Amino acid sequence: MGRYFSLSAASLLLASGHAGARSVLEPVGEEAQQIAVLFWVMLSGGALIWLGVVALLLHAALFKRHGMNERSASRIILWGGVVFPSVTLCALLAYALWLMPGLRPFTQAMGSTALRIEITGRQFWWEVVYHPPQGPPVTSANEIRLPVGERVELTLKSADVIHSFWIPPLGGKMDMIPGRTNRLSLLATKPGAFRGPCAEYCGTSHALMAFSAVAMEPEAFRSWLAGQANPAESAGASGGALFLRHGCGSCHFVAGTDARGLIGPDLSHLGSRITVGAGILPNTEDAIARFIARPELIKPGSRMPAFDMLPPDDIRAIAAWLRGLQ
Amino acid sequence: MRLIPKEVETLWTLFTAPVVWIAHFLVCYIGAAIYCAKPELVGLSFSAVRAGIAAATVIALSLIALSAWLAWRQWGFGTDDPPHDDPTSRDRSLFQGFATLLLSGLSFIAVIFTAMPALFLTECIR
Numbered sequence: 001m002g003r004y005f006s007l008s009a010a011s012l013l014l015a016s017g018h019a020g021a022r023s024v025l026e027p028v029g030e031e032a033q034q035i036a037v038l039f040w041v042m043l044s045g046g047a048l049i050w051l052g053v054v055a056l057l058l059h060a061a062l063f064k065r066h067g068m069n070e071r072s073a074s075r076i077i078l079w080g081g082v083v084f085p086s087v088t089l090c091a092l093l094a095y096a097l098w099l100m101p102g103l104r105p106f107t108q109a110m111g112s113t114a115l116r117i118e119i120t121g122r123q124f125w126w127e128v129v130y131h132p133p134q135g136p137p138v139t140s141a142n143e144i145r146l147p148v149g150e151r152v153e154l155t156l157k158s159a160d161v162i163h164s165f166w167i168p169p170l171g172g173k174m175d176m177i178p179g180r181t182n183r184l185s186l187l188a189t190k191p192g193a194f195r196g197p198c199a200e201y202c203g204t205s206h207a208l209m210a211f212s213a214v215a216m217e218p219e220a221f222r223s224w225l226a227g228q229a230n231p232a233e234s235a236g237a238s239g240g241a242l243f244l245r246h247g248c249g250s251c252h253f254v255a256g257t258d259a260r261g262l263i264g265p266d267l268s269h270l271g272s273r274i275t276v277g278a279g280i281l282p283n284t285e286d287a288i289a290r291f292i293a294r295p296e297l298i299k300p301g302s303r304m305p306a307f308d309m310l311p312p313d314d315i316r317a318i319a320a321w322l323r324g325l326q
Numbered sequence: 327m328r329l330i331p332k333e334v335e336t337l338w339t340l341f342t343a344p345v346v347w348i349a350h351f352l353v354c355y356i357g358a359a360i361y362c363a364k365p366e367l368v369g370l371s372f373s374a375v376r377a378g379i380a381a382a383t384v385i386a387l388s389l390i391a392l393s394a395w396l397a398w399r400q401w402g403f404g405t406d407d408p409p410h411d412d413p414t415s416r417d418r419s420l421f422q423g424f425a426t427l428l429l430s431g432l433s434f435i436a437v438i439f440t441a442m443p444a445l446f447l448t449e450c451i452r
């Protein structure tokens with residue numbers, strides 16, 4: 001049983017590597033692209049100014065043996081200390097403000113034709129509800145999929161404390177604040193799988209609160225979403241029965257079964273996700289079993305109670321059944 | 327009677343420009359916040375809000391320019407160079423004029439920065 005209980009650093013690394021930890025500097029989304037350009041403009045501008053100041057300093061220290069007359073000193077202060085910074089700051093401000101409407105495009109144009117994804121931050125996981133333009137909403141957790149080349153609207157909420165939503169190569173961050181709905185819009189330009197960390201300290205396991213984001217070709221996305229709308233079939237029905245018998249259904253929802261709990265993540269299609277435990281473990285039977293047995297070892301402060309009093313074979317069977325819910 | 331007195335011997339003139347800056351800031355931010363929270367209460371379009379900010383900005387900049395001109399006059403139109411640190415009433419007056427002029431410059435730029443978002447934003451962004 002011991003191996004359920006060991007949280008190895010290797011599996012953590014594996015999990016985060018698995019979901020493609022791309023940085024903000026390799027953007028594959030329109031928002032992140034603009035922010036990356038802004039970053040490079042600021043960096044090169046700052047570097048130039050720094051070099052200028054250092055050059056002036058060296059010039060003064062090494063070659064200027066005599067003081068300057070007051071007139072030219074005042075002139076330097078006026079142009080270098082007042083006019084130049086004011087004009088530069090004004091230009092930078094204008095550039096940043098000019099970017100803003102594009103980063104938050106919520107005009108009528110978006111209307112009701114766009115896919116809306118509602119994401120609620122909870123200690124320490126993410127509830128995800130897809131609202132397609134047609135058809136009923138689809139609930140999932142800890143993974144966000146979106147179609148490439150289509151603008152998606154995200155409504156961000158929190159059920160407890162402040163969290164912050166961020167997919168570095170796509171866009172964000174945007175805080176999730178209790179009692180408020182914040183909106184973010186993303187447009188992925190290339191398919192891929194990325195890691196999204198919670199970007200606002202939210203409690204003991206804040207650093208272990210992440211999700212995977214998957215940008216898919218629109219056709220693939222639509223058939224995936226249609227699949228998610230229906231209950232999954234899993235072999236190992238005994239695992240399903242055990243899941244209900246041990247009371248997991250009081251907190252977890254599994255479509256097509258009597259499990260109707262809403263306290264923990266929706267597990268209807270757990271097997272099809274990249275990671276388990278909100279972006280921290282690879283999705284294997286073994287990892288699922290470890291999480292069920294001792295969640296607090298993997299995620300201190302987690303609301304999921306430990307089930308290590310169950311017979312190991314029951315845990316294995318449940319894990320196999322959950323993994324099969326594709 | 328003159329509209330603008332020849333000499334103003336009070337510390338209050340020093341704060342005129344920053345006070346205008348504060349007032350302009352509050353008008354812009356509170357106005358936009360109220361409009362975006364309850365557009366139906368105000369019943370105007372967002373362009374009206376932008377026009378209002380433009381008007382407030384023109385008024386604020388004019389007041390600051392006036393304050394700057396008075397300060398420039400108090401500073402003797404720049405005939406003397408700082409530092410004005412002799413313990414005389416003349417130097418005290420020049421010092422105050424110069425300080426007021428600098429504060430006016432700062433407030434002028436700050437008012438422009440405060441108003442700039444209205445140039446680019448065309449709707450309430452939530």
Ligand SMILES: [Cu+2]
Pocket residue numbers: 121122124162163164198199200201202206209
């Ligand atoms: Cu969080």
